[in-house]
Amino acid sequence: DSGGTWLLPQRVGLARAMALCMTGDKLSAADAKTMGMIWDVADDAVAAAKAMAEKLAAMPTKALVATRALLRGAHTHSLDEQLDLERDVQSRLGFTHDYIEGVTAFLQKRPAQFKGE
Template identity: 40%
Template sequence: MSNNSILLKIENGVAQIALNRPEVFNSFNREMALALQKTFDTCEADDSVRAIVLTGNGKAFCAGQDLKEVTSPELNPGFKKILEEHYNPIILRIRNLKKPVIGAINGVAAGAGANIALACDIVVANERASFIQAFSLIGLIPDSAGTYFLPRLIGFQKASALAMLGDKISAEEAERLGMIYKYVSSEEFEGTIEKLAIKLANMPTKALGMIKELFNSSMTNTLEEQLAMESKYQIEAAQSEDYAEGVAAFIEKRKPNFKGQ
């Protein structure tokens, strides 16, 4: 399946989604935002997909909003529509997908592009990548859940400074701060992403989805609420076929063959 602005390839249980407007550093217009949402829905509905990779074609991961669109009298959808129909649904889809989403950050991730990256479950960056909360540099505020995830990932003080000053952060610094999982060399980038995606695709998908839901809920739950939710989900996980296979493989001293069921 492909779209002019979004490319989707499914192979070996992995869906690779590529933002495909390299001539404008994969900045979002309405077409690409809506196409990305539909592509996530396709991945959610396809049981053969057990892990998702989100990356960008060309030199950049995503430069955020296409400013030509918002400054065009004919094309500008307005900020209310851009947020409520473009970015907010993208963030919610990433977080609500019951499958792991890897952010494969191949180049600069700026503005909404940076925050879409941070919403992914596991973020691996090319050593050439960088992250910038570019909003304040043009008189805006971080959207796409930047004010939600960034302080939780790196702490209030550092997040506040990055959001206000618009400093560019290297991939190495992003890893040091805990903003991303890790960065790797350009030579290792594609191989690392492929290996990680295949590993996730062969793990117990239901359990991974539950882990994701538990982490989402931990953002607002009390300790008592989180413990109760853990109990509920652990009981459900213990009834899965993958749990039975995992225990059998452990006892038999062999590699488990998880089916995601």
Template identity: 45%
Template sequence: MDLDFEHILYEAKDGVGWITLNRPDRLNAFAPSMPLEIMAAVRAAGGDAAVRALAITGAGRGFCAGADLAGGAARPAEGERDAGRLLEIAYNPMIRAMRDCPKPIVALVNGPCAGAGMSLALACDIVIAAKSAVFLQAFCNIGLVPDAGSTWYLPRSAGRARALGMALLGDKVTAEEAADWGMIWRAVDDDALMGEGGEVLRKLANGPTRGLGLIRRAVHESFEQGLDRQLDLERDSQRIAGSTKDFAEGVTAFLEKRPPRFTGG
């Protein structure tokens, strides 16, 4: 299933839904409607049985430069004082759609990743970045607060001290530093990004889809609750996973000493 959008490209191929931010002349900076397009693509992929993993990347030489300030994406309209309105109607629904997606999402960061673009990347389950990529929390430079989930995801991945350093100082962080901090999964040579990313996506797309979805849900919810509730969630999730065809196939393949052939069921 391929979908038509104004600011992104979407293609489903070989079990992977590819979302490409497509404003290369603006380093893929967010136009006002772009978060809603991403949300729609994520929801469509989540409901498509043929799609078992999602990828998000950027066209051209950047991943996403954040909101398009030059294009007015973050500037209040004349007389408008509510700088949070666009978050409420566009960015936050996008992040929630990503959180609720039943399939793993991989960010392939091919260049500058700033502001809400960094939030978008951190909201993915796995982030692989080209070594030339940089990460930037630029909000302090214009008197705003990190948004689109950055104040939630960044401290949980990089830690409090590094999150505050990035947010308060607005310094750039290289992909290799981000990997060392645990903020992203891996930094790779630029010419290896799509190859290594493709391998990860193939592995996910060929994996036990429902089980992977339950894993990502359990990890997300672990930040919100204590040990007792998390143990109950693991129990309930295991009951669901244990009833799937992929679990039966995984056990059979293990006993027969062969690679499993998961179907996502």
């Protein structure tokens, strides 16, 4: 259903995927984290989500978008193809305002002020 039989074995391995699908047993959030199905568990999910949103909002937008795209497509490429893509993306992003601001801020030992440009 919705690709679960393709996605789940990749995330948790065939044995765990088989057990989860065949038994229908409930899975705790902590166990899902341990299996790599989810990234984190928080007692206050709303506060954790807001904190993550604030952290990401202060980061270089174009670099985050490019990283997400590279990660999502990685399984369809060989290592050599992926290295070529990374090179191309890094070369392109090296001309952005945020890259220049990040390097400048690092050299000046101050927090970067990214603008998504």
